[in-house]
Amino acid sequence: MIPTPRTALATAILFALAAVAQAQTPPNGAASVPPAAAAAAAAAAAAAPKPFADVIKGAKEQPGLFPIWRKDEKVWIEIPKEAFNKPFLFSVNVANSIGERGFYASQMLGDELAEWRRIGNQVQLIALNTKFRSDSASSKQALEQAFSPSLIAGTPVASAEHPDRKSVLVDASGLLLGDIPGYSTRLEMAYRLPFAPDRANSYIEATRADAQISTLTSRVHFATPRIPAPSLVPAPVPVPTPPQATPDPRSMFFSFVYSFRALPEKPAAVRHADPRLGHFMESYSNLGDDLKANPRVHMVARWRLEKKDPSAALSEPVQPIVYWMDKNIPAKYRASVKAGIEEWNKAFEKIGFKDAVQARQQPDDADWDNMDSTHASVRWFTGADVGFAIGPSNKDPRTGEILDADIGMSDVFGRGSRRLAADDVLPGGQPALTSWMGERSLHLAEQQCSYMADQAHEFGFALDLLALRDGLEMDGPEAEALAQAVVKDVVMHEVGHTLGLKHNFKSSTTVTQAQLKDKAFTDAHGISNSVMDYNAYNLPLKGEAKTTVTNTTLGAYDYWAIEYAYKQIPAEQEAAELAKIAARSTEPLLAYGDDFDQGVGGPYDGFDPRSNQRDLGDDPLAYAKKRLKLSQELWDRVQSRQATVGDDPLRNRRSIAESFRQMGMTANNVSKYVGGMYAERVVPGVTSGPAFKPVENAQQREALRFIASGLLSSDSFKFKPEFLATQTLDYNEWDRGLPLSIPDAVAALQGRVLDRLMSPNTARRLIEQGAYLPEAQRKGAVSLSEVYGALQGAIFSELKTGAEIDRMRRSLQREYLRRLQAQLNRSTNGATVYADAFSMARWHANLLANDLRAAAAKPGLSVETRAHVVEMQDMLSSMLKASLTRS
Template sequence: MTRTPSLGSRWLAPLLGIALLGGPAAIVAGQDGPTASPSAFPPGALPPGLTPELIAKLASGPTPGNAPRPDDFPPLDKVTEGYEKVVSMLDGKPSFYTIWVRKRDGQMLAELPREYARQKHYIALTVASGERFAGLQQGDMYVYWKPYDKRLALIEPNVEVRSTGDNESKASVQRLFTDRVLLDIPILTIVPQGGPVIDLDELLVGQAAKFFPGVRISNPRLASIKTAKAFDQNVELAFEAPMEDGQLQTLHYSFSLIPENTGYRPREADERVGFFTTAYSDLGKFADGESRVRFVNRWHLEKADPSLKVSPPKQPIVFYIEHTTPIRYRRWVREGLLYWNKAFENVGISNAVEVYYQDAASGAHMEKDPEDVRYNFIRWLNNDVGTAIGPSRVNPMTGQILDADIILTDGWIRAFWKDFHQDLPKIALEGFSPEAMAWLDANPKWDPRIRMAPPSERDYLIAQRSIRGPQSLGGHPAGLVDPVLMGDNEFDGLVGRLSQVNGLCLAASGKSRDVAALRLHLAATADDDEDEGDEGEDKDGEEPKDEEDPKELLDGIPEEFIGPLLADLVAHEVGHTLGLRHNFKASSVYALKEINSNGLKGETPFTGSVMDYNPVNINMETGEVQGDYTMIDIGPYDMWAIEYGYTFDDKGLEKILDRVSEPELAYGTDEDTGGPDPLARRYDFSKDPLDYARNQMRLARYHRERILDKFVKDGDSWAKAREGYEMTLGFQVSALNMMAGWVGGAFVNRDKKGDPGDRDPIEVVPTGQQRDALAFLIENSFQDDAFGLTPELLRRMTVDKWLDGDGFRRAVNDEPTWPIHDRIIGIQSSSLTMLMNPTTLRRVYDNEFRIPADQDALTLPELLEAVGSAIWTELEDPGEGPFTDRKPMISSLRRNLQREHLERLIDLTLPTDSSSAAQKPIANLAMMQLRELKAKCDEALGGKEDEVDAYSRAHLLDACQLIERALDAQVIYNTNDLVPAPSGRMVIFGEQAPAPSR
């Protein structure tokens, strides 16, 4: 006999939607279900329309949405006929989703959890096979399911805007900032006392593009099930299907439950320490700065025994090294992971990070799938691309890191040389601001990407720019961020994502340059080492190694080089998975002489953090010994950042942050690299990068002298000479770019008012350092001997011709004869761009105002005069004649440079759409310098034409004429039309003058 609960019971009233107003209320069964009525009814009697069955149904819990009833559908056994239930747990307990599969035709069904309508689910997405970066996390979704009659909608809650204020603000935010429906799918049936059943292959294959933007499955009927595993907190599902191009790809989906009330407490982010953040707007707060809430992304680490000062973790962070990782490298991967344990021990957790090898031979941990959200993997891809990335997935409500995978590829280890066309323009543009990039976008002849391109491609590249039009931020990576897909550029993943992604981390790209440089260095110094070994002592004063104890080689590189490089790279990516962002100011801790000393070597990391892009350290006469080639541990900044993010003492955070002004804790990240701080740069090195830049130039000269004798061995192609020389150009351009940032620079500190040290947030770079940097650029890019070219070297700098693979472009585009003038002017024009772009000139101009008038400062006139005088020295001191066409007064390289400089000055005089207040004084100074150059050119030619060779005479005559045309341009009033002619020369016209042809 069914017992009818008393309608006066307070536990039943809320379920029935009854307002208890001092007594029972009548319920009337209407078209939309039972409704409350204020009329009373006798105690113990059922209201009209309210049956015991209905009461039992209502008592079982609230019905979410417009949920249908089980009897509206066919029975479960009918729907699952021919399917096999997936059982993955040994104890046989129910899984998160109940999964049925029919493998013969790739069909899959799923029953959602009974409490699905009250849960938030997490979907982690991975392309598991069939592309070059298979295994890289593709994205994630924080979602819930909601029934609409006989369909289920997958909905993404709005977590970007919230309210923790009063009830009115919460109601308003909920009404204005609604959730988003991603897709919907039919309900096949409903399991009694269970959840709805859906067609999973229709969802995950038929609607794959809604999970993986850009994925287009050509024929869903050819999809097959690759993975179907069901566990208590997650299910792992994967389908292989042909894409539009026919390529088979495996799409992996991890569905997991986002648990609530785990004890995790979010930690507020602070801009003085570099963490990825989970952020939202809280419109229930009104105090200044409170409405934007930011939490650091971190793992939920707890002490197993809170009473201990140092305790093992309750749940460690466990990484598995995938079995595809070459055995010869596994110990170095493990070492890089374990570097971080010392930082966690500092906050009271021992062995916070654990590492295990997955091994195919022994079967160890082979049952674990890297795509399974329960496991964190180091994955190794043999794709011949130099990439590494350390993304993590986080709870978008709290910032708790849930899952992390690190991707390493083998391409950087294979690096023997770096492509001139692809690499040098990137190096030359390193650190350019969005403002400068926008200028280059509108002025392509200033752009290193155009000037360093082969002549056969330049017109095409310029035409492509004209077709696409202006780019956001001039094409700066920050303006190209895709908030959904990751891996486009270094900024991608830092903006607009719920989860933490560090974007295309370029650390591995830098390591590939390091490996190429090491190979060049080892090849060139091998004979030197043998000669020094014969003398009984090596150059560092150490005893030579026994000839019977040769260095262990890993893929052609001594393990003592490549092993620590790999450990350093892994430690960098692990740092990302722990929540840390890049720190590009960390390399400024020690001077180069300290780094290459017995005091630091093998004992102390030579920079503040592994989160910087630290270049390989090759000592060329700067220090008593060859110091460590790379980082040998995490640095002091890394220890400090982990202490802030993971300490258990919430009240001690301010004490931790009080250390912000300590030099070894300097911090600057991705968005700082385009700013004025010259220390916030990728690939720079040491406390005084000028020392490192000079070291790089010594390294370039050293190898240029040895390319023919040492680097190219008997039996090698002479194309290797060309590759070796272009690598030395990489050293040179990197050094030039590094020092350009010091001109007009200002150090930026993230200190807050009251922080110890009382540092100003902006400190102009000392004038002496700016002048030294300017002199370095002039000496190493404007002088002919800066490039170390000789006829002997040039006669051997050929190129191999192969029409297959990556060699096709070089075979078609690169002539066997190295294009001397195009290559050198490409670098020189890039140096001019670094110094004379409007952003650098504006910074110099603004800094004049920041420095008190009674103190020395680098001024705009001084900068422009220094550049101009260095480029046109032949006008003041032509040297000793007689000059002939074979021994001209002005060399061919210098003539190209002078013409380039002249056109840059004219460009600076042209009217622009720039709103910068510095534009007019820049234009005036450029015009003044043009007048002075005209006078000097006239003087150099006056009465001496017979003494000047034909090349130099023609060059100077053309320069005079070009300046005259620029100076003679007339301003016609009553018009606003100011048009630069196609040649770049200024043409200003009005009603009285016809407009030139565009």
């Protein structure tokens, strides 16, 4: 329990009254004790901790770093006197969860450098502030005064000091049954309901201890008093539903695994990061040297890896990196998981380590959990709406040494990776055709990994296309081999994260289109130069020869990144050798771009078209055109597929949903070319050349043409009325959905293009790109006016030709006007849209107004088209009048 100031004050008053009473008592009992003082003394005596032996009488001890004592439902943690004010690693994992909305089992939640502190009879678990440090002893006190630690939890001591062991007990329930992970806030974010921990129905369910670690698992009940009644009127903003996966939405349990782990007595050697490669880091501000303009220090996150024989060219490590394979992993996938883990040994062998990475299988009858912080693991979990894998780790904040990692693999990488094509029912009964875009929080961008979810969706698309094109059987050996390859690919990716490697979203562009078609090359080298990319599947067009579909081996970048982080180098040679390794960044095969280069939202929208998710080959624009052709082939084949007895009613919907999801990512990637900038990781004084360079004019214009003729054209999305009319619903489900709407799916895809091309970020880059070019190259550059004109002309082409405007095009034109309205709204966009962008948007809006007036006067149009044109004319007129208001 965390004491309130009132509780602490009351305790202090009791002790003060007891002291006063003792001072006022005459010797030898000469006078009677005043009643009030006697009551205070009695209260103080009652509050005094009981003797250690009395508290643990009948309890069983688990010896360890902090011994754990258990008696029935009571659990105590023993803290030796010398352990107070001594740092250790405190970590939190969640072993059991509710299986929806981001609350899944087998997840790492975080870690802190922590220590025990005793204030009177109160014990505090304190998170130390490691964000600010100093090499100077004289400034350390100033830092302690300036930057506060944080209280994780606190509780009164449960015993007096042991007479021999000089240790005290604390009640584990009082310490660990609160909301240490902050789940009440997370639950409120997910459900907009006030869930809170219910201590009365929470308990310590498991404990384990040894010399290096003490682990306690708390079974915490979260509850909310009531679920509010639905509003009588529709809410302006959609309200999330209450929990769906629990029997009662008001009640749920979580099992939090709390580990207290000893830090290495000898800190690992620090290796400093280089921005030309992508490693996770432990970072802090060193405020001890006021001569440095930038006080930030970045240490590479890596395991401690040392050769048994430093003189040997190839040596086993003193301590290998061991991954325990969870016993819940289905037996049929264990060989592929093991292969994905041990594939990384190829990179370590290159730098002199033999069997550096090992995979060990947890026995099926094991009674121990690998969720504690001393077992790196690959864990298998399930959920009602889950579809991802994740590779987090715990680090020693002092050095960046990785101490633990738990890769979480949802069942989507096995069963789920085929369910979209094999007709399992998805959660909710029907996938939304517009659900392909997932927003990613900016501050968590580097920690999130949706690779498995994307692989599963891509796998569904690939299997569907191959089954319809080549007759591939879902339960046949070819599909099984591809499924196993997907498992290995994802495991390689996630293990790479736990070895300290970030994403690399530029590596797929380092393989040529010709190499991708060469099966001998892709079998030997993979389809990308890094498994840390989100690589698309290497699917041939109709009539092309088969080749390797997914990644099966490490790429050149992966070897390079491992070498920089783990190569054993004598201390006196390290700086020079690391500089030499990093200097290879200019080699084409080692291209690197992280999450922020790819785009995470806000100002970091990803402006380099070479850094993408789910592209493939050295020409992302060519791949975008290929993806549209593959999708169109799938749509044609799905519309020709004959229904059979036993088919799921949503089978075709899922096929179409997957194709539109892939096209959504393609739309975002191709839109990056317009106003795009090539970004290079230039290190001052070390590397030469421009850090930023505008994308070639020809490439920008080619992307605009493809967007206009491909993504914004109704002809690209043709579906037969006979097909749409036969797509039934799943009438067994309450949320059975509505008739299949292709225009809605197309509108979502096209909206992604509009969001990109009409954004303030794109406008700014188009306006400023000339400043990055020599004077002679500025002539003929793609301008903001050209982009706005081309986009508007393509979207409203019917106004010039007099053609009818179909349902999809009407929707597209409305979406364009909606975004144009945002551009013309000075009150909301005045701080984010350049004046030049505003004036250019208004200029083209006036041109559109003229075209709309002319089109409205043309005879022969259908009433639907005429009504739409008049509506657009009225909307635009109102927008232009409103935008005249000056703030």
